[in-house]
Amino acid sequence: MDGKFRSGMCRPRACLxxxxxxxxxxxxxxxxxxxxxxxxxxxxxxxAGYPHVCPLFAEAGLVNEFVSLDTARFARLFAAAPAWDAxxxxxxxxxxxxxxxxxxxxxRTAANLACVCNGRFVSVSPIPRxxxxxxxxxxxxxxxxxxxxxxxxxxxxxxQAVMERGRSIANRFGTRIAVIHPGSGSPKKNWPLERxxxxxxxxxxxxxxxxxxxxxxxxxxxxxxxxLADYPTVSGLALRDVAGFLASAALYVGNxxxxxxxxxxxxxxxxAVFGPTDPSVWGPVGSxxxxxxxxxxxxxxxxVGVGMVLDAVRGMLxxxxxxxxx
Numbered sequence: 462m463d464g465k466f467r468s469g470m471c472r473p474r475a476c477l478x479x480x481x482x483x484x485x486x487x488x489x490x491x492x493x494x495x496x497x498x499x500x501x502x503x504x505x506x507x508x509a510g511y512p513h514v515c516p517l518f519a520e521a522g523l524v525n526e527f528v529s530l531d532t533a534r535f536a537r538l539f540a541a542a543p544a545w546d547a548x549x550x551x552x553x554x555x556x557x558x559x560x561x562x563x564x565x566x567x568x569r570t571a572a573n574l575a576c577v578c579n580g581r582f583v584s585v586s587p588i589p590r591x592x593x594x595x596x597x598x599x600x601x602x603x604x605x606x607x608x609x610x611x612x613x614x615x616x617x618x619x620x621q622a623v624m625e626r627g628r629s630i631a632n633r634f635g636t637r638i639a640v641i642h643p644g645s646g647s648p649k650k651n652w653p654l655e656r657x658x659x660x661x662x663x664x665x666x667x668x669x670x671x672x673x674x675x676x677x678x679x680x681x682x683x684x685x686x687x688x689l690a691d692y693p694t695v696s697g698l699a700l701r702d703v704a705g706f707l708a709s710a711a712l713y714v715g716n717x718x719x720x721x722x723x724x725x726x727x728x729x730x731x732x733a734v735f736g737p738t739d740p741s742v743w744g745p746v747g748s749x750x751x752x753x754x755x756x757x758x759x760x761x762x763x764x765v766g767v768g769m770v771l772d773a774v775r776g777m778l779x780x781x782x783x784x785x786x787x
Contacts, residue, residue: 472501473557473580479509480562481530482587483646484700484719485743487514488726489595490562492613493602494523497560500607504558509535513700520620520701538563538570550577560601562587581605589742614747617726619708627705634693635670640707640729642715644679650717652734652762658688659767660714664774669712674703674720712777714770717743725750730781732773736762751777 476497480490487510498506506524508515515527534552537543553559557580561570564587571582583604589597595615602608619627631638643657661671673689675696698706703720704727707713713724714732717740725731725745733745735754744752751773756764 473504475505475507475556476501476558476560477507477509477553477556478524478560478562479530479535480587481510481564483511484514485722486587486719487511487517488615488617488719488722490598491523491615491617491726492595493562493599493608494518495616496599496602496608496613497605498523500602500605501558507556516701517617517704520623521618538573539565540569540573543573543576545577553578556580558605559583561585562598562601564588593742593744593746595746612746615722615726615745616728616747617704617723619704619727623701623705624708625705626702627707627709630695630698630702630706631672631709634672637669637711638709639664639669639671639712639714640674640710640724641671642674642679642713642718642720642724644676644720645716645718650736650738650762652716652736652765654688656765656767656770657714658692660770661692663767663771664712664714667774674706676703676720712774714774721745730777732770732777734762734765734770736760736765749777 478494480487508518508524508527509530510527511531512529518524519527534549537545537549553574554577556578559574559578559580559582561584563570565584571584574582583601585598585601593612596612599608599613641657641661643651643654645651664671671692673692673694675694695706704723707724707729708727710729713729715721715724717733717735717738721731721733722745725747728749731745731750733750733752735744735752737760740752740754753765753769753773755761
């Protein structure tokens with residue numbers, strides 16, 4: 462939906478981008494943000510999102526600043542009759558252009574913003590229908606003439622300092638590490654841990670150095686188990702360091718998760734294990750990506766064998782080898 466406050470498509474001085482969701486949702490928005498940034502050179506971009514994700518956009522040079530979406534200021538956008546104070550009115554009023562990927566089926570965001578902002582407003586639903594999410598989110602850029610009909614893979618360039626920090630972490634474990642991330646935002650999306658451990662053993666035999674990457678969501682996965690005792694684990698990293706670490710990996714294997722999307726976006730050869738979630742809509746995208754999905758009507762994760770994932774790894778290695786010969 463395109464809900465303009467006023468007409469005209471001149472370059473805005475200041476553009477506010479509003480994007481909720483977790484890591485994967487943010488990564489899938491990268492093509493749209495990059496297209497807007499390239500189209501409106503010289504515009505000052507502010508991203509309203511979740512604080513643990515926004516710095517990645519700023520460090521990649523895609524936005525100039527960021528603010529937390531989880532505040533009363535943005536909650537008022539969905540109120541029936543918000544009472545705007547002078548500070549909120551000044552914040553939104555300075556924007557010549559607002560682009561929203563917030564779910565707002567009733568249209569309250571546009572109506573409320575019209576009370577405090579005279580700029581242009583573009584809104585695109587964060588829920589894709591019948592196509593890949595990255596392509597659907599790119600509609601926001603298409604509405605202002607910043608992108609054409611083609612699809613774009615999410616790419617996240619990292620600053621040199623972040624890359625160097627990531628390499629320093631990776632170098633602790635060797636020169637050819639395989640990062641394994643056994644968690645996700647939902648237990649229903651997690652391939653059994655024992656299969657990840659068996660996969661690690663096979664990758665070790667292939668010359669990789671398996672390293673398990675664990676975050677807060679994975680704290681309970683290995684609780685009460687000693688299955689990871691034979692392999693190094695990395696935990697407690699800031700998201701920017703996770704990105705640099707992934708960019709230094711020779712291989713990444715993970716579930717349907719935000720970290721998997723991040724791995725593919727920073728260029729790591731990525732194998733993603735999917736169950737019921739449709740990867741043609743929500744899967745990571747790129748020439749460096751392979752998706753292994755559960756079989757049968759329900760695409761149950763337990764139907765994914767270790768051999769299937771290894772076949773995907775070998776296929777990726779063969780393709781990388783062919784590229785190297787060109």
